[in-house]
Amino acid sequence: MVASSESKGLQDPFGDPVYKAAVIDVLGAVAYGEVSAVERLTDDAKMAPSLEDKTALLAMAAAQQAKIQPVLDRLGELGVDAYAAMEPLREGFDAFHTHTRPSDWWESLVKAYVGDGLANDFYREIAGYLDEETRKLVVTTLEDSGRADFVVDRVRAGIEADHLIGGRLALWGRRLMGEAITQTQQIAATREGLSGLIIDDHLPGLDLGTIGEMLTRITQRHVERMGKLGLEH
Amino acid sequence: MVASSESKGLQDPFGDPVYKAAVIDVLGAVAYGEVSAVERLTDDAKMAPSLEDKTALLAMAAAQQAKIQPVLDRLGELGVDAYAAMEPLREGFDAFHTHTRPSDWWESLVKAYVGDGLANDFYREIAGYLDEETRKLVVTTLEDSGRADFVVDRVRAGIEADHLIGGRLALWGRRLMGEAITQTQQIAATREGLSGLIIDDHLPGLDLGTIGEMLTRITQRHVERMGKLGLEH
Numbered sequence: 001m002v003a004s005s006e007s008k009g010l011q012d013p014f015g016d017p018v019y020k021a022a023v024i025d026v027l028g029a030v031a032y033g034e035v036s037a038v039e040r041l042t043d044d045a046k047m048a049p050s051l052e053d054k055t056a057l058l059a060m061a062a063a064q065q066a067k068i069q070p071v072l073d074r075l076g077e078l079g080v081d082a083y084a085a086m087e088p089l090r091e092g093f094d095a096f097h098t099h100t101r102p103s104d105w106w107e108s109l110v111k112a113y114v115g116d117g118l119a120n121d122f123y124r125e126i127a128g129y130l131d132e133e134t135r136k137l138v139v140t141t142l143e144d145s146g147r148a149d150f151v152v153d154r155v156r157a158g159i160e161a162d163h164l165i166g167g168r169l170a171l172w173g174r175r176l177m178g179e180a181i182t183q184t185q186q187i188a189a190t191r192e193g194l195s196g197l198i199i200d201d202h203l204p205g206l207d208l209g210t211i212g213e214m215l216t217r218i219t220q221r222h223v224e225r226m227g228k229l230g231l232e233h
Numbered sequence: 234m235v236a237s238s239e240s241k242g243l244q245d246p247f248g249d250p251v252y253k254a255a256v257i258d259v260l261g262a263v264a265y266g267e268v269s270a271v272e273r274l275t276d277d278a279k280m281a282p283s284l285e286d287k288t289a290l291l292a293m294a295a296a297q298q299a300k301i302q303p304v305l306d307r308l309g310e311l312g313v314d315a316y317a318a319m320e321p322l323r324e325g326f327d328a329f330h331t332h333t334r335p336s337d338w339w340e341s342l343v344k345a346y347v348g349d350g351l352a353n354d355f356y357r358e359i360a361g362y363l364d365e366e367t368r369k370l371v372v373t374t375l376e377d378s379g380r381a382d383f384v385v386d387r388v389r390a391g392i393e394a395d396h397l398i399g400g401r402l403a404l405w406g407r408r409l410m411g412e413a414i415t416q417t418q419q420i421a422a423t424r425e426g427l428s429g430l431i432i433d434d435h436l437p438g439l440d441l442g443t444i445g446e447m448l449t450r451i452t453q454r455h456v457e458r459m460g461k462l463g464l465e466h
Contacts, residue, residue: 035284038291042275051268051316051323055305058271058298065295068288083284090284 013131014078018196019203023134024078025191026126028085029093030141031071033119035086036093037064044108053105056150060112067141074137092187099179106158110169110229111176113151117225118180118218125214129203155229170231177222181215246364247311251429252436256367257311258424259359261318262326263374264304266352268319269326270297277341286338289383293345300374307370325420332412339391343402343462344409346384350458351413351451358447362436388462403464410455414448 014020041061048054075082100115102108120142127138159166188194196202223233247253274294281287308315333348335341353375360371392399421427429435456466 032284035288035291038295039275039278042272042294045272051265051319055268055301055316058268059302061275062271062295062298065291065298069292072288083288086284 016202020078021192022194022196022202023130024075024080024085025089025194026123026130026138027071027075027078027134028082028087029089029187030123030138031068031075031082032086032089032093034064034068034071034141036090036097037061037116037119038068040097041112044102044105044112047102047105047108049105053154057108057112060116060148064116070137071141074134088191089187092183095186096179096183100176106155106165106169107172109151109155110172110231113148113155113229114173114176114222114225115180116148118177118222121218121221122180122184125218129206152228155231159230166231169229170226170233173222173226173229173231173233177219249435253311254425255427255429255435256363257308257313257318258322258427259356259363259371260304260308260311260367261315261320262322262420263356263371264301264308264315265319265322265326267297267301267304267374269323269330270294270349270352271301273330274345277335277338277345280335280338280341282338286387290341290345293349293381297349303370304374307367321424322420325416328419329412329416333409339388339398339402340405342384342388343405343464346381346388346462347406347409347455347458348413349381351410351455354451354454355413355417358451362439385461388464392463399464402462403459403466406455406459406462406464406466410452 014023038061041057041064045054045057045061048057072082075085100111102111123138124142127135130138155169159169226233247256271294274290274297278287278290278294281290305315308318333344335344356371357375360368363371388402392402459466
């Protein structure tokens with residue numbers, strides 16, 4: 001959090017158009033990420049083996065949905081059309097979902113848990129470098145509603161019943177992580193706001209070195225998450 | 234509401250096993266109806282022409298989703314497995330959705346609005362004959378979150394732009410109503426609890442005559458709803 005307090009400084013950070021464009025991109029990504037997560041979770045719920053499992057996944061989808069509106073409102077306050085802000089981020093998220101379409105219920109569960117976890121870690125890291133209001137909003141959208149416990153229970157029970165599932169899902173987790181990194185890099189490379197933020201030193205403390213450390217931390221948390229599911233990374 | 238105050242009487246209505254079975258069926262229907270509405274609305278959101286429309290439909294789905302848990306909790310209080318209570322109601326709802334799959338965005342919008350309205354009217358009518366606690370719970374799940382206004386705006390604008398849409402959607406509304414009646418009758422006929430309730434006079438005031446009046450009122454409200462959309466019934 002040292003970086004964030006430095007970046008706040010004395011003047012309004014939104015006076016810097018590069019900073020403002022980057023925040024709009026981050027919020028657009030958070031919002032569209034939630035929209036696409038709601039769609040995928042609800043789709044995946046169709047594969048649920050029981051009504052109880054289906055209802056639990058729909059509840060996870062609704063928890064994501066509830067986080068969309070505050071982000072749209074904030075984009076409005078920043079004077080931009082929230083839907084226009086989401087638009088350029090669609091391709092990356094849609095590609096992620098197209099490339100990681102679960103083939104069964106187990107893959108859906110792991111994707112719901114691992115995908116959500118990765119996204120949350122990533123936004124939390126980025127938020128540390130942003131102004132206080134944006135940071136608070138982003139961190140609030142990431143609060144875990146605790147529903148993910150059901151995924152952990154289900155996956156662990158599934159592996160216990162059939163050890164082959166564990167090997168397959170460990171590979172699946174690696175694929176989700178690889179695809180997430182690929183798409184994040186694609187988005188960062190195509191969005192001038194985001195890459196400009198780093199290259200031109202608009203945020204003190206955020207450079208290629210700290211981004212490397214950030215990725216290390218995100219990977220470490222991914223490994224911990226896989227372990228919680230009973231899966232080797 | 235005369236009937237409901239009579240039905241409460243002095244003793245616990247749940248002492249009557251036929252009454253209890255019927256309430257479990259009604260709550261199972263409300264819960265599974267919400268589950269299937271969430272799934273269909275989210276599916277239909279894929280046809281949205283813009284991110285704004287998509288987000289609005291996802292918000293309607295989330296509003297439905299939020300109503301599921303209190304009904305599941307109440308079924309638990311009544312000592313039954315909520316998911317087992319939903320199971321026998323699935324077929325009717327799934328058949329309704331299979332027979333009314335929207336072929337485009339306009340049909341999705343009208344189905345979201347008209348289908349939700351019909352279900353709400355039906356449950357509100359039934360609730361009037363039930364004990365106070367069940368009635369309050371059912372009526373709470375029916376509270377309109379006001380998001381349906383967006384459907385009215387969109388459909389009216391669509392008809393204004395292209396009058397052919399109006400004729401097609403008027404037919405669509407009739408089909409939704411017909412299919413809803415067919416499936417409700419099927420459910421009532423196959424669920425002993427629900428038909429027993431009426432045949433054996435377990436609820437003073439509810440008989441075939443009052444059911445006829447109920448259907449008349451529901452139809453009347455459907456016609457009003459179609460009118461609000463700018464559609465002839």
